[in-house]
Amino acid sequence: MAPAAKPPYPRATLRKTLRAHTNQPLSKNVDILVFLNYALFMQRLIREAGIAGKQAGGSAGVTARSVRKVRGDCLRGFRG
Amino acid sequence: MSESARKKQRTSTRESEGQDGTEGTLYADLHAHAHLNPKPVTPFRRAASAGVTPNSRRTPNVPIRTPGTGARTPRGGPATRPIPSRRTAPTTPHAIRALRERAHAARTPGHTRRRSGRIQRETPRDILRDLSRVLARNTQPTEPHLQARPPRNSALDFPEIEDGPDPAVPRLSMPLEDMYDDDSIHEAPPRQSLLPHLPDDVDNGTIQSLEFGRRAISEDPRMFGTRVSERFADLTELGMDGEEYEIDGTFINRRQTLDPQHAFQEGTDDDTTTDIRALTGRRDGRPSDVDLGVFGDLDDEVDEPTFRFTIPQRIQAAAPEDQDEEEGLDASAYDERQNGVYNDEPLIDEQADDNEAGEAAATAEGEDATGVFEAIGWESEHDVEDDAELEAYREETSAIDRSLQTQSPERPTDATKAPRRQRRELMVSAHGLEYPSFPAAVVKRLATGFAKSQGSNGKLSKDTVAVLAQTSDWFFEQVSEDLAAYARHGGRKMIEESDVIAIMKRQRQITSNSTVFSLAQKLLPRELLQQLRMEPLPKAKGQRQKRKRMETIDEES
Numbered sequence: 001m002a003p004a005a006k007p008p009y010p011r012a013t014l015r016k017t018l019r020a021h022t023n024q025p026l027s028k029n030v031d032i033l034v035f036l037n038y039a040l041f042m043q044r045l046i047r048e049a050g051i052a053g054k055q056a057g058g059s060a061g062v063t064a065r066s067v068r069k070v071r072g073d074c075l076r077g078f079r080g
Numbered sequence: 081m082s083e084s085a086r087k088k089q090r091t092s093t094r095e096s097e098g099q100d101g102t103e104g105t106l107y108a109d110l111h112a113h114a115h116l117n118p119k120p121v122t123p124f125r126r127a128a129s130a131g132v133t134p135n136s137r138r139t140p141n142v143p144i145r146t147p148g149t150g151a152r153t154p155r156g157g158p159a160t161r162p163i164p165s166r167r168t169a170p171t172t173p174h175a176i177r178a179l180r181e182r183a184h185a186a187r188t189p190g191h192t193r194r195r196s197g198r199i200q201r202e203t204p205r206d207i208l209r210d211l212s213r214v215l216a217r218n219t220q221p222t223e224p225h226l227q228a229r230p231p232r233n234s235a236l237d238f239p240e241i242e243d244g245p246d247p248a249v250p251r252l253s254m255p256l257e258d259m260y261d262d263d264s265i266h267e268a269p270p271r272q273s274l275l276p277h278l279p280d281d282v283d284n285g286t287i288q289s290l291e292f293g294r295r296a297i298s299e300d301p302r303m304f305g306t307r308v309s310e311r312f313a314d315l316t317e318l319g320m321d322g323e324e325y326e327i328d329g330t331f332i333n334r335r336q337t338l339d340p341q342h343a344f345q346e347g348t349d350d351d352t353t354t355d356i357r358a359l360t361g362r363r364d365g366r367p368s369d370v371d372l373g374v375f376g377d378l379d380d381e382v383d384e385p386t387f388r389f390t391i392p393q394r395i396q397a398a399a400p401e402d403q404d405e406e407e408g409l410d411a412s413a414y415d416e417r418q419n420g421v422y423n424d425e426p427l428i429d430e431q432a433d434d435n436e437a438g439e440a441a442a443t444a445e446g447e448d449a450t451g452v453f454e455a456i457g458w459e460s461e462h463d464v465e466d467d468a469e470l471e472a473y474r475e476e477t478s479a480i481d482r483s484l485q486t487q488s489p490e491r492p493t494d495a496t497k498a499p500r501r502q503r504r505e506l507m508v509s510a511h512g513l514e515y516p517s518f519p520a521a522v523v524k525r526l527a528t529g530f531a532k533s534q535g536s537n538g539k540l541s542k543d544t545v546a547v548l549a550q551t552s553d554w555f556f557e558q559v560s561e562d563l564a565a566y567a568r569h570g571g572r573k574m575i576e577e578s579d580v581i582a583i584m585k586r587q588r589q590i591t592s593n594s595t596v597f598s599l600a601q602k603l604l605p606r607e608l609l610q611q612l613r614m615e616p617l618p619k620a621k622g623q624r625q626k627r628k629r630m631e632t633i634d635e636e637s
Contacts, residue, residue, distance in 0.1 A: 008605045009522045014556070018575075020515035021560035024567060026575050032608050033580035033596070034559055039526060039603040040589050041555050045548070046530040061536040062527070064543040071551045078555065080562030080583035 009035055037078070045074045110212035117205035507553070518556060520549040559583065 014031045046062055053066035506514040524545045532538035540548070566579040584590045589599065600609050 008608055013516050017515045017556050018560045020509040020513035021557050022564035023511040024564055024573055024575050029577055029612055030575050030580055032612050033577055036600050036604055037584055042526050043530050046527055050534050050536060062531050064547045067544060067547045075558060078587050080586050
């Protein structure tokens with residue numbers, strides 16, 4: 001479930017991204033929580049994409065098409 | 081009723097004026113036209129006809145409405161007019177009311193009444209009359225002006241022009257004679273003053289302006305120079321162009337790598353190259369087609385029949401390669417090359433690419449150091465007799481090469497810089513700040529883990545990962561916008577953990593059953609969990625308190 005032992009995600013990159021979008025300073029652990037939120041989002045996205053893929057294409061599972069289909073709803077579900 | 085009175089007055093004045101005014105004036109003409117026009121149909125009559133009326137009313141209406149029967153004498157008009165109005169005995173209530181209104185209108189002050197009546201009476205006759213009033217009544221006939229204009233027309237060679245004054249006026253306002261003079265001025269001077277002897281059909285696109293046309297560097301104006309020797313050099317240059325790979329041939333010969341192919345070279349020859357040799361007087365250049373067969377990608381250049389096209393091709397191909405080689409060489413070799421071997425460099429390079437690179441470079445350097453023009457094999461070996469020409473040729477090539485050398489360092493640097501920039505793709509946020517997209521590897525790792533946990537094989541195709549990465553970029557953008565909004569709402573500049581927690585609450589990720597830490601424990605690796613745990617332990621307490629108030633906080637945030 002959790003990503004492997006490696007560096008889980010590039011913290012600097014995520015902080016840069018967030019700062020670019022918000023144009024505001026971030027406190028220390030914001031990016032970790034954001035990544036937690038992102039992981040939840042990803043979980044839901046993959047789950048729903050898998051469901052959509054199974055409904056549409058049978059055994060395909062998570063495909064680009066199914067992800068495209070469900071990502072709008074998932075993003076809307078993760079609005080603050 | 082009152083109208084009729086007014087009209088009578090008017091007719092009287094009109095008559096007097098018509099007798100007074102001279103016949104030639106515009107005023108008099110207009111009056112005459114006004115007389116010819118039919119009388120206007122007054123609204124009173126129309127209203128009466130519109131209503132339900134006895135037959136007696138229709139009969140006066142008909143002649144007035146139709147223009148044919150309405151052609152009365154102007155004097156008879158007002159005389160006959162009041163009669164039908166008197167005749168009318170209003171029977172219907174509508175007609176009665178209309179009559180009353182009319183009577184009221186008659187009692188109203190004169191100027192308003194008149195104005196209303198005038199609006200109703202918009203006939204051509206009235207327009208003409210108004211116009212005649214506007215005009216001066218005692219103007220003289222305009223014959224003198226009409227007589228004054230025709231002589232001008234005749235002077236301008238327009239004898240058949242209509243004598244009506246209106247079309248003539250705008251034309252006469254223009255100085256036609258000056259215009260013709262201007263034309264002659266426009267055409268003549270530049271050609272005559274600068275280059276008097278040019279016939280018209282000469283293509284003087286560049287000659288006309290003493291400055292040469294701007295060309296690409298490759299089409300250096302030197303190639304179209306005026307000096308005979310330069311031109312000759314150009315021709316040899318063209319010949320060189322056809323023979324480019326001739327040099328290769330000699331070069332290969334010297335290295336003795338492609339000897340068997342060299343045997344074939346004697347038999348074949350290119351048409352264009354022979355022609356050029358005939359022009360330049362050099363017939364004994366070695367044909368190069370076989371060598372070209374070896375380096376097949378360069379075939380098309382030689383097959384090109386047009387010279388202008390091939391020259392820039394060769395030069396452009398040469399420039400960057402030269403630069404590449406220069407980087408590997410020391411300054412002395414570079415200076416040597418400046419003297420004139422520059423032409424040969426690309427060819428050497430191609431050789432080096434095809435054969436062993438190190439050897440070729442070494443030999444090339446040796447060539448450069450010893451005899452500069454050894455590389456131009458067919459000339460140096462066979463055309464020993466015409467040295468002067470050769471000298472001219474050498475000078476010319478060196479000149480061109482120098483011009484190339486000055487240009488060449490710029491191009492390759494651009495070429496090398498461009499791909500480096502492309503490697504980093506930075507997106508720009510709404511605030512104008514650049515940010516890197518979230519790495520696809522992380523996205524893939526995370527997504528694969530989730531997919532596996534779901535029970536599928538966990539394999540994601542490339543485009544799936546691409547879509548996921550794009551989606552995660554969108555997600556981060558959305559989340560950070562929300563975070564910024566939350567921080568702004570809290571009156572903070574800094575975005576804090578509480579904002580993220582508030583967002584997750586709004587998303588119903590954090591409920592009474594799942595805290596931040598339970599989620600983090602499930603989803604995050606241990607390092608991150610520790611980092612998260614180290615600081616916000618007090619916050620966790622506060623968060624539990626918050627959670628009790630969460631229902632109200634939810635709507636707020």
